[in-house]
Amino acid sequence: MTARTHDIAALTALGAVVLFEPLRIMTLSTALAALLANQIGGIAPDIDQPTAPLWRNLPAGKYFGKIVDKSMGGHRFLTHSIIGVALFGFLLHLLLVFIQPLMPHINIGLVWWAFIIGMSSHLVMDSFTKEGVPWLLPIPGRSGFPPNKSWRITTGGPIESFVIFPGLLLVDVWLVVSHYSHLLVLVHNYIR
Numbered sequence: 001m002t003a004r005t006h007d008i009a010a011l012t013a014l015g016a017v018v019l020f021e022p023l024r025i026m027t028l029s030t031a032l033a034a035l036l037a038n039q040i041g042g043i044a045p046d047i048d049q050p051t052a053p054l055w056r057n058l059p060a061g062k063y064f065g066k067i068v069d070k071s072m073g074g075h076r077f078l079t080h081s082i083i084g085v086a087l088f089g090f091l092l093h094l095l096l097v098f099i100q101p102l103m104p105h106i107n108i109g110l111v112w113w114a115f116i117i118g119m120s121s122h123l124v125m126d127s128f129t130k131e132g133v134p135w136l137l138p139i140p141g142r143s144g145f146p147p148n149k150s151w152r153i154t155t156g157g158p159i160e161s162f163v164i165f166p167g168l169l170l171v172d173v174w175l176v177v178s179h180y181s182h183l184l185v186l187v188h189n190y191i192r
């Protein structure tokens with residue numbers, strides 16, 4: 001899937017978890033950091049392709065992108081597996097614990113979960129594409145949904161642009177409308 005679809009899918013997944021789970025008190029900086037972590041998680045697996053937005057926007061990013069692509073085993077390999085999510089989760093945990101003293105008001109546990117939700121949503125979304133995802137690495141082979149490859153969609157194709165992307169937007173609108181009072185309670189009473 002394209003980066004913009006992954007962005008909105010990550011946000012949708014985070015929104016669903018926040019609204020369906022019991023609310024938690026958090027600082028505004030935690031909420032903002034969690035949103036950012038969620039969006040980064042949503043596109044993180046695609047750092048294994050040299051054309052990823054991250055590499056395009058960095059000076060000499062093209063070259064770094066190629067190095068990361070090779071070290072991750074090529075596109076849709078390690079970063080698109082459960083073991084890859086666990087590895088990124090472990091590294092992010094180390095990073096957050098390291099920088100926690102610089103940002104004492106941030107609940108790093110919630111930020112970590114927001115990233116994992118974003119990254120997991122990426123694997124789920126890519127599972128709907130023809131290429132599939134190597135969920136069970138090191139067990140070889142890619143799988144997807146539906147299991148029959150020819151029924152899956154093409155990345156960047158019309159189904160993604162005109163059905164999946166607007167569909168996710170509609171889900172977001174539905175989440176906000178159907179949980180509006182819950183959302184108000186979150187904003188007024190739980191974010192401080």
Ligand SMILES: [Zn+2]
Nearest residue numbers: 001045046126
């Ligand atoms: Zn991907």
